[in-house]
Amino acid sequence: MALRAGGPALELLRGRLRLPGPGARGHARLGRSGAAAQPAAEEPGEDAEVSTRKKTFAEVQTERLDQAERTVLIKCPSKLNEKTLLQYLSSHGNVKSHFFFENRGISALIEFSEKSSIASLQDAVGIPSASEHHVVPFKSRLFTFTLKNPVSQHVEETPLHLSPQCHIPVKDLIEKLCLADSVSSQMCILLNEYQLTEENIKLRFLACSLVRDFARAYFPDSTVKPFGSSVNTFGKLGSDVDMFLDFGDTGKHATKMKKGPFEMEYQMKRLPSERLATQRILSVIGDCLDNFGPGCVNVQKILNARCPLVKFSHQPTGFQCDLSVSNSIAIRSSELLYIYGSLDSRVRALVFTIRCWARVHGLTNSAPGTWITNFSLTMMVMFFLQRRSPPIIPTLDQLKALADEKDKHIIGRYDCSFVSDLRKIKPTKNTETLDVLLGEFFEYFGNFDFRKNSLNLRKGKEVNKPESSPLYIWNPFEQDLNISKNVNQPQLEKFVAMARESAWILQKEDKAQQMINKEPWGLAALLIPFGKNNSNKMRNRMKGIGSETIRSLLDSLKLNNANSQQKAVGK
Numbered sequence: 001m002a003l004r005a006g007g008p009a010l011e012l013l014r015g016r017l018r019l020p021g022p023g024a025r026g027h028a029r030l031g032r033s034g035a036a037a038q039p040a041a042e043e044p045g046e047d048a049e050v051s052t053r054k055k056t057f058a059e060v061q062t063e064r065l066d067q068a069e070r071t072v073l074i075k076c077p078s079k080l081n082e083k084t085l086l087q088y089l090s091s092h093g094n095v096k097s098h099f100f101f102e103n104r105g106i107s108a109l110i111e112f113s114e115k116s117s118i119a120s121l122q123d124a125v126g127i128p129s130a131s132e133h134h135v136v137p138f139k140s141r142l143f144t145f146t147l148k149n150p151v152s153q154h155v156e157e158t159p160l161h162l163s164p165q166c167h168i169p170v171k172d173l174i175e176k177l178c179l180a181d182s183v184s185s186q187m188c189i190l191l192n193e194y195q196l197t198e199e200n201i202k203l204r205f206l207a208c209s210l211v212r213d214f215a216r217a218y219f220p221d222s223t224v225k226p227f228g229s230s231v232n233t234f235g236k237l238g239s240d241v242d243m244f245l246d247f248g249d250t251g252k253h254a255t256k257m258k259k260g261p262f263e264m265e266y267q268m269k270r271l272p273s274e275r276l277a278t279q280r281i282l283s284v285i286g287d288c289l290d291n292f293g294p295g296c297v298n299v300q301k302i303l304n305a306r307c308p309l310v311k312f313s314h315q316p317t318g319f320q321c322d323l324s325v326s327n328s329i330a331i332r333s334s335e336l337l338y339i340y341g342s343l344d345s346r347v348r349a350l351v352f353t354i355r356c357w358a359r360v361h362g363l364t365n366s367a368p369g370t371w372i373t374n375f376s377l378t379m380m381v382m383f384f385l386q387r388r389s390p391p392i393i394p395t396l397d398q399l400k401a402l403a404d405e406k407d408k409h410i411i412g413r414y415d416c417s418f419v420s421d422l423r424k425i426k427p428t429k430n431t432e433t434l435d436v437l438l439g440e441f442f443e444y445f446g447n448f449d450f451r452k453n454s455l456n457l458r459k460g461k462e463v464n465k466p467e468s469s470p471l472y473i474w475n476p477f478e479q480d481l482n483i484s485k486n487v488n489q490p491q492l493e494k495f496v497a498m499a500r501e502s503a504w505i506l507q508k509e510d511k512a513q514q515m516i517n518k519e520p521w522g523l524a525a526l527l528i529p530f531g532k533n534n535s536n537k538m539r540n541r542m543k544g545i546g547s548e549t550i551r552s553l554l555d556s557l558k559l560n561n562a563n564s565q566q567k568a569v570g571k
Contacts, residue, residue, distance in 0.1 A: 057335040068209035072141040093117025103318040163199040166238040177524040183435035186523040196235040233341030286310040332416040370488040386460035395460035442503035
């Protein structure tokens with residue numbers, strides 16, 4: 001169903017548009033947190049809605065983790081009566097929520113009201129037959145249900161509502177966009193189709209919770225939490241799950257043991273470095289998942305990377321997963337983006353649009369390389385929104401100034417403090433529409449002086465580049481790092497050329513005529529690779545970029561010569 005400008009489009013910007021729900025993608029509301037809210041039997045009042053929107057990042061994560069601990073995943077029989085399944089499960093306890101999805105057959109995610117219901121169900125479940133393969137007797141929260149007497153049992157053919165776990169193809173998206181009546185509405189449709197659904201978020205937290213069950217065999221107080229796109233409100237359907245093994249709760253126990261006449265501490269294995277400890281922990285957990293984890297396949301231990309991790313496919317949920325250990329700064333980055341995504345719904349709509357646009361034109365890629373990453377692209381959008389007049393989102397320094405004692409986080413030598421309570425942040429007075437912001441984004445970066453300037457989100461200012469990387473985006477917390485250091489000059493030039501072409505299309509197109517001719521217009525036109533129909537126009541817009549390349553190469557040669565002379569003098 002297309003969104004119409006002035007009505008639902010405005011409602012989306014206010015955070016009230018009905019968004020994807022089970023099966024039909026139309027029963028949940030978009031709150032200011034960006035994730036679709038759980039459908040309710042009755043419409044909550046305004047106070048309840050505001051309360052939901054104001055939840056801190058930590059509060060949301062705690063609720064989600066608790067929810068996951070009360071959840072099981074069931075592989076269902078091919079012919080399933082939903083009512084029969086729920087009636088049986090209710091004999092073990094109240095089923096709070098459920099949904100079905102397709103992944104190598106039909107699966108059901110079942111959330112109970114109490115954890116004790118899972119224990120009751122586990123007591124009733126048997127060990128698989130070992131006639132063909134010997135089984136590893138680990139009792140997880142993954143079950144397979146089959147009908148005992150499928151021939152004799154009468155199964156009513158009632159279609160199940162299947163929750164989508166991936167976004168629609170770009171071709172289908174373009175068709176939907178052409179039915180809208182403004183670029184702003186088109187951006188809202190894209191957001192609606194690509195963002196994580198309530199069901200997908202539950203599935204991501206369940207995957208982490210199932211991995212945690214293994215980790216606790218070795219580290220009873222540990223937790224496994226998602227970070228990155230799964231929790232920062234910018235996750236796309238079909239994206240990987242980044243998770244980390246957290247021992248933070250273990251450290252808190254030490255503070256409780258200060259009373260009494262003795263200094264008390266655990267006897268623990270001591271290793272020469274934190275990196276070595278991380279490598280050994282991940283090596284053991286990786287082996288455990290590989291040898292004993294139901295549905296954990298293609299396990300790869302990448303222990304010599306800058307950030308050691310274990311990659312694996314989790315077949316029951318369908319996710320590709322990356323497991324690391326206590327990546328504290330990455331968690332702070334996730335929370336920072338969560339805050340930005342929660343402050344104003346235009347933020348998420350613009351980010352999703354730009355990232356989809358970049359992927360269509362080959363500016364980003366899921367594999368490592370010299371192209372712009374989604375994280376760098378998201379930070380470019382944030383910087384652009386900080387530079388609007390008036391700004392749409394605050395700088396990191398402004399968020400730090402609002403922080404109180406509980407918000408202070410010093411990680412190593414880096415100050416990662418910023419306010420966590422959204423109510424302390426004043427809403428923006430900026431009223432620019434999404435279509436204006438999209439065009440201005442392309443204008444801004446199509447004419448940005450990348451040779452000279454860098455992007456500093458902490459200050460919200462363009463500052464001179466400290467070194468000669470083609471694209472320099474300051475890491476918000478580790479200020480001595482460039483998060484876009486991997487990007488080379490040709491990839492940056494391609495980005496600039498595409499931004500200029502997109503700005504030109506939005507300015508010059510005749511929407512009415514294109515709609516009469518049934519041609520893609522607005523955002524839909526931007527999601528078609530330009531080279532197919534606009535090669536001559538592209539060449540015109542790219543004039544002048546070559547001279548910028550020459551200037552950049554000359555500057556680089558001068559810098560290299562100067563460095564060589566300094567080294568020679570030093571010798």
